[in-house]
Amino acid sequence: MRLLKTEITPLSNELMRIDLRDQPFFWSPFHTQPTFHAHPELELTLIEEGFGKRVIGNKVEPFEAGDMVFVGSNVSHVWLSDPVFYKQDSALKSKAIVAYFNPQFLQLFDGVKEFHDIHEMIQQSSRGIRILGETRNTIAKMLKELSTKQGFEKVEGLLKIMNLIATTTERSYLINDETKQPDELYPDRLIDVIKYTKDHLHEPITLSQVAGIACMTEQSFCRFFKKRIKKSFSQFLSELRIGHARELLVQTDRSIKDIAGLCGYNSISHFCRIFKEHTGKSPLQYKSGLSMPLLAG
Secondary structure (H helix, E strand, O other), X not given: OOOEEOOOHHHHHOOEEEEEEEEOOOOOOOOOOOOOEEOOXXXXXXXXXXXXXXXXXXXXXXXXXXXXXXXXXXXXXXXXXOHHHHOOOOOOOEEEEEEEEOHHHHHHHOOOHHHHHHHHHHHHHXXXXXXXXXXXXXXXXXXXXXXXXXXXHHHHHHHHHHHHHHHOOOEEEOOOHHHOOHHHHOOOOHHHHHHHHHHOOOOOOOHHHHHHHOOOOXXXXXXXXXXXXXXXXXXXXXXXXXXXHHHHHHHOXXXXXXXXXXXXXXXXXXXXXXXXXXXXXXXXXXXXXXXXOOOOO
């Protein structure tokens, strides 16, 4: 799937827009088929009816009725209905409530003490937030009520929803911490090491190289790195490479051979083995799981 950059233009004069969708299968805004896309608006999606696979960033997971996910600004995503929904004689329905939040409202939370929790949650939303339990049920009810509201009542409801997501313990993140920028995680000499590693994933990277960047001996660097990151450098490097491979499989149509090379693997068989160790699937199986039925017309 190729990534489409888009924008929910009707939000230009609204803080929040709510769409109540009732479709034969899920499709993306302004398109009559599912499209892997990203937009500056933050998005909260509740699946009321339907099932299939959702892709958030490089994370691919099944979804079903009751699935609720909040994604941040410019996070790539798509909900793919199961192939059975595309059959010509299918009587299945796909229903969802989708709320779009204008990114301009983020300015309301900058530096304001009372909005600290909301501000922190929004910063984390680039990882994708799955909302569970009674919190999900409460927000679902609020979204339905807000779909008919206007003016201050709508803004008040928006703030209540954001506060619920920010303060609940009934949530989990969909994307690992490694997707953050290095200076968000490690404000010291490891920044240069991590930046070098990410910039050179397609090349051989040796322990002596990264130890030199950190101005340490190899032995000292290994101890220091594991103490800070809670994993060895080789584990960290492998996770970054497989994470990048998953992104390329999701967002491009490159061959497995090309992707292996772009992720620093000269041997396709070695790449496939490591990929399966991390994901439980071969690269081909992972890619095949994202395919969509061809639509007529």
